[in-house]
Amino acid sequence: MATIEMVMPQMGESIIEGTILTWLKKEGDTIEQDESVLEVATDKVDTEVPAPNGGILKKILVKEGEVVGVGTPIALIETNGVHTSESISEKAAVQPEKQVVSAAVLPDPVVTQAPAAPALTVEDNRFYSPLVKSMAKEEGIGPVELATIPGTGKEGRVTKQDMLNYIANRSEQTSADVSSPVVAASLSAEDEIVEMDRMRSMIAQRMIDSKRISAHVTSFVEADVTDLVLWRDKHKEAYKQKEGESLTFTPFFVQAIAKAIKDYPMINVSVDGNKIIVKKDINIGVAVALPTGNLIVPVIKNADQYNLVGLSKKINDLAQRARKNKLTADEVQGGTYTLSNVGVFGNVMGTPIIVQPQVAILAVGTITKKPAVIETPTGDAIGIRHKMFLSHSYDHRVVDGALGGMFVKRVAEYLEAIDLDMSL
Numbered sequence: 338m339a340t341i342e343m344v345m346p347q348m349g350e351s352i353i354e355g356t357i358l359t360w361l362k363k364e365g366d367t368i369e370q371d372e373s374v375l376e377v378a379t380d381k382v383d384t385e386v387p388a389p390n391g392g393i394l395k396k397i398l399v400k401e402g403e404v405v406g407v408g409t410p411i412a413l414i415e416t417n418g419v420h421t422s423e424s425i426s427e428k429a430a431v432q433p434e435k436q437v438v439s440a441a442v443l444p445d446p447v448v449t450q451a452p453a454a455p456a457l458t459v460e461d462n463r464f465y466s467p468l469v470k471s472m473a474k475e476e477g478i479g480p481v482e483l484a485t486i487p488g489t490g491k492e493g494r495v496t497k498q499d500m501l502n503y504i505a506n507r508s509e510q511t512s513a514d515v516s517s518p519v520v521a522a523s524l525s526a527e528d529e530i531v532e533m534d535r536m537r538s539m540i541a542q543r544m545i546d547s548k549r550i551s552a553h554v555t556s557f558v559e560a561d562v563t564d565l566v567l568w569r570d571k572h573k574e575a576y577k578q579k580e581g582e583s584l585t586f587t588p589f590f591v592q593a594i595a596k597a598i599k600d601y602p603m604i605n606v607s608v609d610g611n612k613i614i615v616k617k618d619i620n621i622g623v624a625v626a627l628p629t630g631n632l633i634v635p636v637i638k639n640a641d642q643y644n645l646v647g648l649s650k651k652i653n654d655l656a657q658r659a660r661k662n663k664l665t666a667d668e669v670q671g672g673t674y675t676l677s678n679v680g681v682f683g684n685v686m687g688t689p690i691i692v693q694p695q696v697a698i699l700a701v702g703t704i705t706k707k708p709a710v711i712e713t714p715t716g717d718a719i720g721i722r723h724k725m726f727l728s729h730s731y732d733h734r735v736v737d738g739a740l741g742g743m744f745v746k747r748v749a750e751y752l753e754a755i756d757l758d759m760s761l
Contacts, residue, residue, distance in 0.1 A: 338415055338416070338417065339415070339416050339417075340395060340413050340414070340415050340416075341389075341390060341413070341414050341416060342410040342412075342413060342414075343374070343388065343389060343410070343411055343412040343413070343414055344407075344408050344409060344410050344411060345377070345386075345405045345406065345407050345408060345409045345411050346386060346407070347407050347408075348377070348379055348384060348407075348665070348666035348667070352379045352407065352666055352670070353406060353407055354379075354404055354405060354406045354407060354497060355377040355378060355379045355404075355405060355407075356377065356378045356379075356402065356403070356404050356405070356490050356494070356496055357375060357377060357399050357400065357401050357402065357403050357405060357411070358375075358376040358377060358378050358383065358401065359375060359376045359401060360374070360375045360397060360401060361373050361374055361375055361376065361385070362374050362375070362394050363394070363397075364394055364395065364396060364397055365393065365394065365395075366393070366394045367392070367393055367394075368388045368391060368392065368393070368394055368414070369388065369391045370387075370388055370389070370390055370391040371387040371388065372387060372388050372391075373385040373386065373387055373388075374386055374387065374388045374394065374412070375411070375412075378490065378535065379666050382633070382664050382665070382666050382668075382669050383662060384665060384666055388414065389414075390414055390416050391416065392414045392415050392416035392417065393414065393415045394412060394413075394414060395412075395413040395414060395415040396412065396413040397411075397412050398410055398411050398412055398413065399411045399412075402464045402466060402490065402494050403466050404466050404468050404469070404490075404496055404497050463484070463488065463493060463494055463495065464494050465483070465494070465495060466494075468497055469495050469496070469497065469499075469500055472497070472500045472504070473500070476500075476504055476507075483495070486499055486500070486503045487499065487533075487538055487541070487542065488538065489535050489538040489539040489542065490535060493532065493533075493535075493538070499542070502542055502546065506549075534629065534631070536627075536629070536631045536633075537630075537631055540631060540632065543692075543693070544690050546693060547690050547691050547692070547693050548690060550693055551691050551693070551696070551732040551733075551734065552732060552733040552734050553688075553690065553691065553730055553731075553732070553733070554730070554731055554733045554736075554738065554741060555688045555689075555728055555729065555730045555731075556728075556729045556731075556738065556741050556742045556745055557686060557726055557727065557728055557729075557745075558726070558727045558729075558742075558745045558746050558748075558749045559724055559725070559726050559727075559749075560724065560725055560726075560727060560748075560749035560752050560753055561709070561722050561723070561724055561753050562704060562723050562724070562725055562752050562753065563722045563723040564753070564755050564757055565586070565589060565723075565752055565753075565755045566704060566723040567757065568755055568756075568757055568759065569584060569586065569589075572584065572761055575761075576649075576761060579761075580646070580649070580650070582649070582650070582653050583653070584649055585649070585652070585653075586678075586701075586704070587623060587649075587652050587676070587678060588645055588648035588649040588652055589645070589752060589755070590676055590678070590699075590701055590748075590752070591621050591623065591637060591640055591648050591652065591676060592640075592643075592645060592648055592751075593748045593751035593752050594621055594640075594674060594676060594699060594748055595619050595621060595640045595641040596641070596747075596751050597744055597747040597748045597751060598619050598641070598673075598674060599619070599641065600744075600747055601740060601743065601744045601747065602615060603615065603735075603736070603740060604674065604696070604697050604731070604736065604740065604741075604744050605619060605673050605674060606673075606696055606735065607673070607694040607695060607696065608694065608696065608732070608734060608735055609694075613735055616673040618638065618639055618671075618673065619639065619640050619641040619673060619674070620636050620637065620638045620639065620640065620671050620672050620673045620674075621636070621637050621640040621672065621673070621674050621675070621676060622634040622635065622636045622637075622669075622672035622674070622675040622676070622692060623635060623636075623637065623652060623655070623656070623675075623676050623678075624675065624676065624677040624678070625655070625656050625659040625660065626681075627659065627660055628660060633659050633664070633669060634669060634672065634675060634692060635655035635656070635658075635659050635664055635668050635669055636668060636669060636670065636671055636672040637651055637652065637655070638671065645761070646761060655668065672692060672695060673695060674695060674697060674698070674699075675689075675691075675692045675695060675697075675698040675699070676698075676699050676700075676701070677689045677698060677699070677700045677701075678700075678701050679700050679701070679702055679703075679728075680701055680702045680703035680704065680725065681703075683703055684702055684703060685702040685703055685705070685726055686700065686702045686726040686728045687700040687702070687728050688700070688728060688730055689728065689730050690730065691730055691731070691732055696731060696732040696734075696735055696736055697729065697730065697731040697732065697736060697741070697744070698729075698730050698731075699727060699728070699729050699730075699745065699748065700727070700728040700729075700730070701725060701726075701727055701728075702725050702726040702727070702728070703725065704723050704724070704725045705723070705724060705725070706721050706722070706723060706724075707721070707722055707723075707724045708720070708721060708722075709721075709722040709724065727745050727748060727749055728745075729741055729742075729744065729745035729748075731744075
């Protein structure tokens with residue numbers, strides 16, 4: 338018999354920690370290799386974590402609701418095989434207790450002759466992890482103030498990222514009168530109070546952060562997509578019979594964006610202080626509405642390397658799994674540009690908010706029939722055309738109006754230039 342450590346896995350290149358949502362197994366249960374043992378929430382997605390080895394779940398080291406850094410032991414598994422690395426019992430002889438903290442946070446320094454922070458007890462009865470308590474103590478955040486911090490963790494619990502966001506905003510407002518009372522929303526007896534779920538709280542915080550970080554500007558272009566509509570109408574039934582799925586307009590939008598990014602690579606950037614990082618990969622996120630009403634943005638990596646059929650299959654797969662909460666953490670990160678299709682809700686246009694750390698996002702409106710002037714060899718004529726608006730929001734810190742406007746115009750030109758004789 339050997340005892341091995343099950344550690345918090347790396348669930349994406351930029352993810353350094355996760356919150357334990359639910360243990361799917363209890364101590365003493367027999368588990369198979371690759372069987373799901375617990376559910377973890379990161380700042381990107383919820384996911385189940387499989388067992389690295391089969392055996393018996395001997396001990397759970399981290400409670401539900403705890404924030405755990407990548408590589409931190411979270412459970413002990415007793416296996417029948419011989420484990421070549423140092424067993425946990427041998428480690429215990431040298432290090433009797435391992436404190437579960439984020440790798441990016443050090444223990445509180447010892448400060449003499451300082452008043453003790455007030456006890457972290459609050460009336461809302463929320464669970465606060467030791468890491469959150471430590472951060473609150475270090476920043477001088479008392480129990481009353483702590484209770485006002487929106488939590489994006491399970492059941493509204495406050496995570497490390499919630500604390501970092503709150504502290505950042507708090508430091509920017511030091512010149513304001515922090516002692517002034519918060520104005521509460523007025524309520525009547527008929528009003529219903531609905532608590533935000535974890536994802537909605539996270540979306541809310543990210544939208545506020547994005548508006549604070551980026552100088553948003555939006556440019557609009559109207560595109561004539563009559564040929565695109567005619568081509569799709571001609572081929573959609575054959576495509577469905579051949580591929581077993583629908584051919585939507587989204588792959589055409591993604592393909593046009595990828596081509597336009599190659600023409601204007603300074604749209605495909607991010608900002609790091611005073612540095613502009615030009616991305617070589619074209620990774621396009623596509624916003625997907627979930628049954629809960631929330632949004633998630635799965636990412637098509639290297640979107641410029643797919644043909645139309647490949648894009649269609651990739652988009653359909655990601656959208657279907659997104660609605661079933663089956664995406665992996667890696668599939669919702671690493672985006673360099675984002676598409677939001679507000680037209681599916683009957684909207685003609687929108688002013689989307691940039692997904693950080695990207696610098697631009699495109700919203701496509703509904704396609705509608707309109708009378709339009711058509712230039713012909715014998716003169717102008719009035720005809721019925723299929724039109725749609727493209728709304729391009731961009732970060733004016735690094736994207737000027739000329740670039741932002743030329744980019745969205747180029748996307749429209751690619752959508753308008755579809756070849757009616759093109760085959761699938």
